[in-house]
Structures are given as structure tokens and as C-alpha cells.
Amino acid sequence: MSRDPAAFGAIRKAPNLTAGLIETLVAQIESGDLAPGQRLPTEQAIVSATGVSRTVVREALASLRARGMITTRQGLGAFVAETALPRSFSIEPDKLESIADVLQVLELRLSIEVEAAGLAAERRDPAGLERIEAAQAAFLAAISAPGADAETVGLGEDLAVHRAILAATGNAYFARVFDVFNVVIPRQRIPVAALSQTERERHLRRVGQEHEAILAAIRAGDATAARRAMRVHLTRARDRYAALRSEVKAG
Known part of the structure; x- marks a missing residue:
């Protein structure tokens, strides 16, 4: 599935950095703006859209991966999970x-x-x-x-x-x-x-x-x-x- 950078067009630099970016991505996934199976933009594209650092982007994606909301495929990048998993342990x-x-x-x-x-x-x-x-x-x-x-x-x-x-x-x-x-x-x-x-x-x-x-x-x-x-x-x-x-x- 092709990447759709436009889905990230509304993201702005989050005042709470990692927590803010996580909240933004979760909201887009839950609302369907980022659809199941959709490939996420690259880390650099998210950095450019949000203004946060690459480290913050990696931490946010790692958190979403731990929650089962996204998956990664070797050489292809990160994708929205096809099926929502039961809510797993997380620390906000x-x-x-x-x-x-x-x-x-x-x-x-x-x-x-x-x-x-x-x-x-x-x-x-x-x-x-x-x-x-x-x-x-x-x-x-x-x-x-x-x-x-x-x-x-x-x-x-x-x-x-x-x-x-x-x-x-x-x-x-x-x-x-x-x-x-x-x-x-x-x-x-x-x-x-x-x-x-x-x-x-x-x-x-x-x-x-x-x-x-x-x-x-x-x-x-x-x-x-x-x-x-x-x-x-x-x-x-x-x-x-x-x-x-x-x-x-x-x-």
C-alpha cells in the first residue's frame, strides 16, 4: 500500500513532544485518518511535519508498536495494524x-x-x-x-x-x-x-x-x-x- 504523507499534514509540533506526538498519532489511527494497513510516512517525513526531533519520532513509534497499533516490516517501514489488539500494558x-x-x-x-x-x-x-x-x-x-x-x-x-x-x-x-x-x-x-x-x-x-x-x-x-x-x-x-x-x- 502506498504511503500517504498528506495524512500527516495537520500535525504540528506537540508541546509535550513524545506524549503529544503519541496522542496525535493515536487520534489519527482511531479516527480512521490513518487506515488499517496504511504505511506511515518515513521518520524524516514525520520530523518535517511535526518539527520534533528524530529521537522523539522513534520513541513515539516504539510506544505505538508496543501497544499493537502499528507494525513494522523489514525494509518496508511502519504500517497501521490491520486489526486492533486488546489494550496492552502502557505507561502514559x-x-x-x-x-x-x-x-x-x-x-x-x-x-x-x-x-x-x-x-x-x-x-x-x-x-x-x-x-x-x-x-x-x-x-x-x-x-x-x-x-x-x-x-x-x-x-x-x-x-x-x-x-x-x-x-x-x-x-x-x-x-x-x-x-x-x-x-x-x-x-x-x-x-x-x-x-x-x-x-x-x-x-x-x-x-x-x-x-x-x-x-x-x-x-x-x-x-x-x-x-x-x-x-x-x-x-x-x-x-x-x-x-x-x-x-x-x-x-
Whole structure:
């Protein structure tokens, strides 16, 4: 079925970025403006229509895929699902009204990704390990690049590291759950740009070092160490989230 870019003509830049774009796409699918089986425009076409970043577009599409509202076909792109699936578990970013709400989501994420790291260490094959290493290299390059956007630097690459680890388990359901989580990853809800350059660089370096510890354990096939390193990483992420929010509010 041919792509119909005109279906996206009414979309404007959403004030809440990912959440706003998700709402717009859901409304168009539910209203029939985007019909079952219809191929969606490319990521770049959606970027041009909405004014949001490519990272935001990818996060929105991942969320719709996790809900069963769209499907992807290798080499062809994304399509509106032919048949609506029963409503699946989802997390609405705009429904998280307090720091406590986000911390509860982080606890859930921690319980899933810790076990996934251990399974990745036990099951990773050369291709899976290569994908994790490539994602980590891209993250380190992104946070070291001069002139990067302070608010989004390394965000997409950070998500890619975690998704590659979940994919290395060989269990596709881990990645599908992560697609639900990725719209509320703390980096997306912390005003990182409000931090000083020194604080921001220190924060990103710590994240990179924690990724390296997880990767080293997976590379060594040490499931216990991988679980431990992921637990340390996500626990610190949770603590950093609470601390950074407090610092920015006090500033």
C-alpha cells in the first residue's frame, strides 16, 4: 500500500513532544485518518511535519508498536495494524504527575532489566554482543561530540545501549516491554540543559562508565556480575533522577 504523507499534514509540533506526538498519532489511527494497513510516512517525513526531533519520532513509534497499533516490516517501514489488539500494558508520560510516580516506574524497570542483563550474559551471541558494543561506542561518541544539544545529548544512544542488551537475551518480549518504558526514561524527564556544563559532563561520564561495567560482564559471560552492574546502574539512575530534580527545582 502506498504511503500517504498528506495524512500527516495537520500535525504540528506537540508541546509535550513524545506524549503529544503519541496522542496525535493515536487520534489519527482511531479516527480512521490513518487506515488499517496504511504505511506511515518515513521518520524524516514525520520530523518535517511535526518539527520534533528524530529521537522523539522513534520513541513515539516504539510506544505505538508496543501497544499493537502499528507494525513494522523489514525494509518496508511502519504500517497501521490491520486489526486492533486488546489494550496492552502502557505507561502514559503525561499521567506521571510526581517524582514518586516516575520513581515507581524506575523500580519496575530495574526489576526487569537486572534479570535481562544476566540472561544477556548467558545467551549473547557474537552478533548480539557486537550490537551492544556498537551502541555503547555511539553513546560515548555522542557525549564527547562538540556542540551537541545539551538537552538531548546521548539520549537516543543511551536508549540504544539498553535495548541492545535486552535484545541480546533472545527474548523479544523484553524489547517490547522496553518500548513501553522508553517514553519515561529519566533522561527525558530531567531538564538536563539546566545543569552546568561541568555537571552535565560528569553525569554523562558516569553513565558511560556504568554501561562499560555492564558490557564487560556480558562480554565475559558472567551473569551474576551483569545483574549486579545493571542493578548498580539503574539504582544510581533512580537516585540521580531524584537528586537532579531537586537541584533544578532549588536552582
